[in-house]
Amino acid sequence: MNHRSRSWIRRRLRSLAWLELLNIPLQAVIWFGVVGFPVTAANSVGFALFTLVLLEGAGYWFAKLRRLATRCGSLPGARAFAVARRTNVAVLSIGLLFIVWTVVTDPGAGSWPGLAFGLFAALEHVNYFHVQLMYDTAEDFRYLRSRGLRRAHLARDLALHARSRP
Numbered sequence: 001m002n003h004r005s006r007s008w009i010r011r012r013l014r015s016l017a018w019l020e021l022l023n024i025p026l027q028a029v030i031w032f033g034v035v036g037f038p039v040t041a042a043n044s045v046g047f048a049l050f051t052l053v054l055l056e057g058a059g060y061w062f063a064k065l066r067r068l069a070t071r072c073g074s075l076p077g078a079r080a081f082a083v084a085r086r087t088n089v090a091v092l093s094i095g096l097l098f099i100v101w102t103v104v105t106d107p108g109a110g111s112w113p114g115l116a117f118g119l120f121a122a123l124e125h126v127n128y129f130h131v132q133l134m135y136d137t138a139e140d141f142r143y144l145r146s147r148g149l150r151r152a153h154l155a156r157d158l159a160l161h162a163r164s165r166p
Contacts, residue, residue, distance in 0.1 A: 017061035046114030
């Protein structure tokens with residue numbers, strides 16, 4: 001299959017967007033329902049941070065899909081993604097500080113999962129807005145082995161948006 005064809009790209013973008021959205025309830029059911037992590041403030045804050053970044057990721061893939069469908073040059077919602085890139089740092093920092101404080105004062109199942117969710121959210125933020133951390137295709141792995149980490153797709157799109165604005 002040609003990984004550069006428009007139909008392959010559309011399917012890939014659609015699956016990335018829907019998988020990000022599916023992961024939110026799926027992870028909630030797995031960790032809070034099946035595994036039984038308690039729904040505490042720390043765990044809820046961590047999961048909310050995780051949810052925030054997954055929603056932004058899904059929004060980005062849907063925006064890319066829309067740009068492909070309309071063949072317009074600019075990324076729909078680019079301004080919102082630029083704002084999210086800056087505000088996420090504050091939101092993630094405040095949330096993680098709260099969770100770390102909870103881990104220190106009351107370690108255990110009521111706080112450690114929240115820390116894991118929060119750290120995963122921070123890594124997803126880096127993956128979307130700065131450096132690509134997710135490499136899941138053969139082409140991605142070849143790039144990683146030959147050139148190292150690559151700039152995130154959203155970071156590249158935001159750089160293009162910033163250059164094209166008057």
